[in-house]
Amino acid sequence: APVRSLFAERGAEGKFALRRGFALAPGERVLLAEDVVTTGGSVMEVAPLVTGAGATVAGIAAIADRSRGGFRPPVPFFALTALNFETWPADALPAHLAGVPVDKPGSRPGAPRVAEARP
Structure with a gap:
C-alpha cells in the first residue's frame, strides 16, 4: 500500500488542523512525526x-527528543537522538549566565522561558 505524507498546521486561532485538502480515512494507521x-x-x-x-x-517519531524521558505517550515513541541541555528557570540562573539572553525553546505560545547552557 502507498505511504502518504500529510501535515497539520496551526490555524489563525492557534489550533492544529488538516488543511490544504488533506484528509484521513477511518482505519488508516498514522505515524506522527515531529522535528523536536x-x-x-x-x-x-x-x-x-x-x-x-x-x-x-x-x-510517534522525532528527530530529537529533548524531554529527558518526560514524554511518555500511550503509543511507541522513537527519536533519532536525545538532547539533554541543562536548563534553569529564568529567576534561578547561575551567576555566570546572568547576562546571557534567555531563549524560548519550542514554537507554542506560552511555552516557559528558560535559559540553556549550550556547548
Missing part, C-alpha cells in the same frame, strides 16, 4: 485530529 519533542504538547495536540477521523496513531 520537548514536552510532547504539539504532537499530542495533533493526535485527536487522527482519532477524530477514525484513524489510529500507530506511533
Whole structure:
C-alpha cells in the first residue's frame, strides 16, 4: 500500500488542523512525526485530529527528543537522538549566565522561558 505524507498546521486561532485538502480515512494507521519533542504538547495536540477521523496513531517519531524521558505517550515513541541541555528557570540562573539572553525553546505560545547552557 502507498505511504502518504500529510501535515497539520496551526490555524489563525492557534489550533492544529488538516488543511490544504488533506484528509484521513477511518482505519488508516498514522505515524506522527515531529522535528523536536520537548514536552510532547504539539504532537499530542495533533493526535485527536487522527482519532477524530477514525484513524489510529500507530506511533510517534522525532528527530530529537529533548524531554529527558518526560514524554511518555500511550503509543511507541522513537527519536533519532536525545538532547539533554541543562536548563534553569529564568529567576534561578547561575551567576555566570546572568547576562546571557534567555531563549524560548519550542514554537507554542506560552511555552516557559528558560535559559540553556549550550556547548
